[in-house]
Amino acid sequence: MISFDPQGLALADLLAIARHDTPAQFSAQARQRIDEGHRLLLKRAAEGTPIYGVTTGLGAAVDTPVAPLQATIPLGRAVGVGRLANRQELRAITAARLAGLAQGRSGISPAAAEALLALLNSGAEPEVPLLGSLGESDLAPLAHLSLALTVPLTGKDGLALVSANAASVGLGALLVAEAQQVLQAVLAALALSCEGYRANLSPFQPWASRLRPAPGQTEQSAALLHLLEGGDLAYSPRRLQDPLSFRCATVVQGAAQQALQQLHELIELELRSGADNPALISEESLVLATANFDSTHLALAAEGLGLALIRVAACSAERIAKLLSPASSDLPRFLITQPGHVGMAALQRTSAALVAEIGHLANPLPAVSVPVADRVEDYAGQALAVVDKTRRLTERVVWLASIELIVAAQAVDLRGVSRLGQGTRRVHDAVRSQVAHLDQDRSGSVDVLALSAFITDGSLTPFL
Structure with missing residues (x-):
């Protein structure tokens, strides 16, 4: 109770x-x-x-x-x-x-x-x-x-x-939980992509974030290295420097975590506030007219989260592209060895379509709205609309993270990694519990939706 x-x-x-x-x-x-x-x-x-x-x-x-x-x-x-x-x-x-x-x-x-x-x-x-x-x-x-x-x-x-603003606050709370889940999935996908790509882990070392401690970078780098701990990747990178979608990932995801934390704090502030107009203050015997119904702070925080997530999505989509390209990954084209099969090429189209939609949904709502109530109400915070579109955006990032996890697991299989990190081994096992290795073409949609449901119902979390 x-x-x-x-x-x-x-x-x-x-x-x-x-x-x-x-x-x-x-x-x-x-x-x-x-x-x-x-x-x-x-x-x-x-x-x-x-x-x-x-x-x-x-x-x-x-x-x-x-x-x-x-x-x-x-x-x-x-x-x-x-x-x-x-x-x-x-x-x-x-x-x-x-x-x-x-x-x-x-x-x-x-x-x-x-x-x-x-x-x-x-x-x-x-x-x-x-x-x-x-x-x-x-x-x-x-x-x-x-x-x-x-x-x-x-x-x-x-x-x-x-x-x-209980609708904005209530749905904002759901958004916080959903965004936490999706950023956790993207971190898992990044770790597995690093394994499949044989990425250089130098940008994630503690000294990197000590030199310039961007918000969230230290924590995200530590979480990534924890997933990779116990594997042989640290001793066998393929390149001195990787594409920025790998190298900058924990900086980008740290910024997203900071944006999420700001929204989280504001939702909790609202949940311990009495934002009524007028407010009845019994200890002062006071009836007070307020403007505490305004939702600008919530709208801006949710907009900020959406803008951060499109950057996370852009990096994820690029990592997918790099894994699918033999020129970048040194793996079979589209991660399929059977001649005449499309492999995972078509999933890249879906990831590109998702990034386009995520980018569209990340565009802020106009600050100017049509006045109502005989122009007495001549400004609007629009928090509920922003929260709603950011939740739709977050759903698309879940689908994108699922695609990256599927592609990364396939890359790991084809690479024949001798020793995965303890965490990435669990992530790989989680993916394989829902999506089989691809050795001939099948419906990729079924795989993406199965893994997305696995993420959103919280089943991925115990593997991390």
Whole structure:
């Protein structure tokens, strides 16, 4: 049982809720905070204090004295289109919103908060379209989610349920986990490619990163050498200097790890924050208008991750090309010995197509968006759109890493490496558990998809 608490929710706990259906509850402190915030809301409203969305209209109608029916707030904002959130995504979004409510700053009624918690634990899967948020609160997806609640909405309940970036945060948490997995797979592919290519390991030695400690380089180089440890590659490189897709790989992947770490830290910041507008601060008896719904920091971090991953992908695709070329690898052309067979040549086309798509998805969203709400909302962070495209980008990097692993394993077989590193031997075994050695043409798609599923379900990790 995982507790939503004012101390915040760890990203690992959100993933357990989303991916493994781990049940959750509010801690006693969270329940107390929620109750205190709601009581302050009722007190201030009764005193005649203007409170956005409670005694005034919303958006452009902020200057209109009116008491909105809270049930109509989600109903009127359930305008999403596009694909529906799947089960993991729904649970991640819901858990992210519950983590925010546990801060006790939203003014939501205990009944409405408990109803959202019960929805999560019930396993219900309401239809939530994911297109429609501008990242200044994920109003549309959270409105669709809120329509599944059956309790009456009073006070500030309707606004508290939809005025948050829980979709961006929840899906951002899934993105962090997916990117961690893909960078792990790319590191494994790099190690196996080094074995198959008989690469020179000089750029990965500790002194190289001591001389210029680029972010993440030391850690990635150490991880690579750990996988290669126990093999004979260190004593038998073919060249003094290899192509940059090999030599610069741990610098590039270190930069990607740094970009991922930044996003990870920001997601965890959101999971321990109360970003409501207005915020109810019971210890100060204060109702505070905020701009904490803005998602620019999340959008920029996710964009940065995408830009880093296209560089990782470009290096991976080039390593594939080098392994397939006899002029570069000194191996049979396209890694096939049977005359008249295409071997792995066609997989290079797929890798090239993937790099093109990854590059397209890495292009940042425009910073300027169409103003809405009578131009009151004249800026948009767009975090949800950026997170969504970066997740699609990451999926394509998984497919590309699978291709590199397949090609590298074939190169190792044809090279006849006498002694692989202890880690690379395990990686090779993992690949061969899903994809057989290629001695005559067969459908490469089946192999790529099988290995990709093996990576995404976490089965590769125990081999590393």
